[in-house]
Amino acid sequence: MPRFFSLFLLAMAAFAADPADAIWSARYVITMDAQHRVIENGAVAVKGERILAVGTKAEINARYTPKVRLDRPEAILAPGLINTHTHAAMSLFRGIADDMKLQDWLEKFIFPAEAKNVSADFVRWGTRLGCLEMLLSGTTTFTDMYYFEDMVAEAAKEAGMRGVLGETIIGFPVADNKTPADALMYAERFLKRFQGDSLITPAVAPHALYTNSDETLKASRALANKYNAPLVIHLSETKKENEDEIAKRKTTPTKTLDDLGVWNGRSVAAHAVWVDEADMAILKARGVGLAHCPSSNMKLSSGVAPVTRMLALDLAVGLGPDGPAGSNNDFNMFEEMDLAAKLAKVTTLNPQALPAVSALEMATIRGARALGMEKEIGSLESGKRADMITVRIDRPHAQPLYDAVSQMVYALKGSDVRDVMVNGKPVVRDAKILTLDEKAILAKAAEYRAKVSASLK
Numbered sequence: 001m002p003r004f005f006s007l008f009l010l011a012m013a014a015f016a017a018d019p020a021d022a023i024w025s026a027r028y029v030i031t032m033d034a035q036h037r038v039i040e041n042g043a044v045a046v047k048g049e050r051i052l053a054v055g056t057k058a059e060i061n062a063r064y065t066p067k068v069r070l071d072r073p074e075a076i077l078a079p080g081l082i083n084t085h086t087h088a089a090m091s092l093f094r095g096i097a098d099d100m101k102l103q104d105w106l107e108k109f110i111f112p113a114e115a116k117n118v119s120a121d122f123v124r125w126g127t128r129l130g131c132l133e134m135l136l137s138g139t140t141t142f143t144d145m146y147y148f149e150d151m152v153a154e155a156a157k158e159a160g161m162r163g164v165l166g167e168t169i170i171g172f173p174v175a176d177n178k179t180p181a182d183a184l185m186y187a188e189r190f191l192k193r194f195q196g197d198s199l200i201t202p203a204v205a206p207h208a209l210y211t212n213s214d215e216t217l218k219a220s221r222a223l224a225n226k227y228n229a230p231l232v233i234h235l236s237e238t239k240k241e242n243e244d245e246i247a248k249r250k251t252t253p254t255k256t257l258d259d260l261g262v263w264n265g266r267s268v269a270a271h272a273v274w275v276d277e278a279d280m281a282i283l284k285a286r287g288v289g290l291a292h293c294p295s296s297n298m299k300l301s302s303g304v305a306p307v308t309r310m311l312a313l314d315l316a317v318g319l320g321p322d323g324p325a326g327s328n329n330d331f332n333m334f335e336e337m338d339l340a341a342k343l344a345k346v347t348t349l350n351p352q353a354l355p356a357v358s359a360l361e362m363a364t365i366r367g368a369r370a371l372g373m374e375k376e377i378g379s380l381e382s383g384k385r386a387d388m389i390t391v392r393i394d395r396p397h398a399q400p401l402y403d404a405v406s407q408m409v410y411a412l413k414g415s416d417v418r419d420v421m422v423n424g425k426p427v428v429r430d431a432k433i434l435t436l437d438e439k440a441i442l443a444k445a446a447e448y449r450a451k452v453s454a455s456l457k
């Protein structure tokens with residue numbers, strides 16, 4: 001009779017539990033909520049596109065009955081990583097020219113290679129390759145600026161990946177648009193097409209101050225504001241960019257863009273290497289999100305962004321791998337976290353300049369803030385979009401584990417990512433992509449390699 005009674009109670013509990021679509025559990029759940037809670041033997045319940053609840057495995061199991069359960073007792077469950085600056089389709093130019101200054105690399109290799117090769121098909125396959133690499137290494141949101149951005153958005157949706165995507169607007173003829181006016185019209189069609197999309201946030205992406213006229217920059221801002229869209233731009237990446245602007249107008253690029261009204265609305269500026277105290281005050285006052293790109297800045301010897309100061313000012317600064325073509329050459333956010341922390345330490349001679357938790361914050365919730373999406377993504381909290389990853393901790397470089405956050409930043413690799421969910425949908429399971437045809441993508445990459453090499457002879 002007591003046995004019958006306890007079975008009855010169990011059945012009642014199951015009956016009383018709320019339905020969930022999925023419960024994922026792991027040895028550690030890194031929430032990146034306001035208290036930076038790490039829950040041992042934790043779990044996350046998901047329904048539809050959103051997180052229902054986060055807690056201990058026992059609590060979550062008592063409250064919810066899932067359709068699907070994923071138990072990872074030898075993994076960390078963390079928010080999906082957020083890439084705040086990249087050019088996904090350039091993966092097809094990976095390693096095309098290394099070990100150069102930005103201007104030489106751009107003018108002698110990238111612009112000519114792009115002129116001869118970039119097409120809608122190139123962008124579609126390049127983005128598929130980029131999304132494949134990003135998802136397999138734990139990135140769930142990417143911020144992109146390139147050409148044929150429609151193709152980028154279609155490929156991202158196919159991959160099941162979240163994207164803040166902007167058509168590049170630049171002051172010379174490119175593959176898809178011959179003038180900035182054409183590019184602005186393209187951008188408006190793009191903004192209209194992806195309004196309200198659950199994965200795609202359409203953006204307007206003037207390439208930089210030095211590649212656009214003042215009129216184009218003002219028009220880009222006006223267009224972005226018409227659709228409440230973010231404006232994405234490169235800012236003060238090199239010393240030369242700053243020196244040229246100071247020679248031209250006696251002001252910094254940040255100040256010029258402020259004078260033009262470009263920061264009057266949602267904005268994400270990539271690099272911000274050569275910004276001074278007055279520039280940072282402008283960026284703070286205007287609420288500009290920043291994308292720190294340590295790999296790219298180191299590889300192109302662009303300089304070191306004052307990240308420690310940015311964090312002290314509580315600027316919304318995220319991380320970006322930037323370009324796979326020659327300025328990185330991959331999309332691995334685990335590397336960006338590790339390098340951001342170490343670059344800040346070595347250049348300030350202060351080991352506390354950028355601690356592990358700040359690096360992880362930049363790759364998650366602070367990155368979300370940079371994109372103006374912190375209410376939707378960037379942490380594991382009830383009501384947020386279900387974007388999350390599991391990362392193996394059963395390999396030699398992951399053991400023993402004293403601190404899950406330290407392990408994420410300094411020891412674990414992108415290749416340790418095991419499962420990925422974006423917007424409530426599993427897209428990687430057991431390190432295998434569920435949404436894209438990996439074999440076909442790799443075959444296409446080889447095909448494009450031959451084509452691009454021939455075009456440069």
Ligand SMILES: [Zn+2]
Nearest residue numbers: 234270322323
């Ligand atoms: Zn870039």
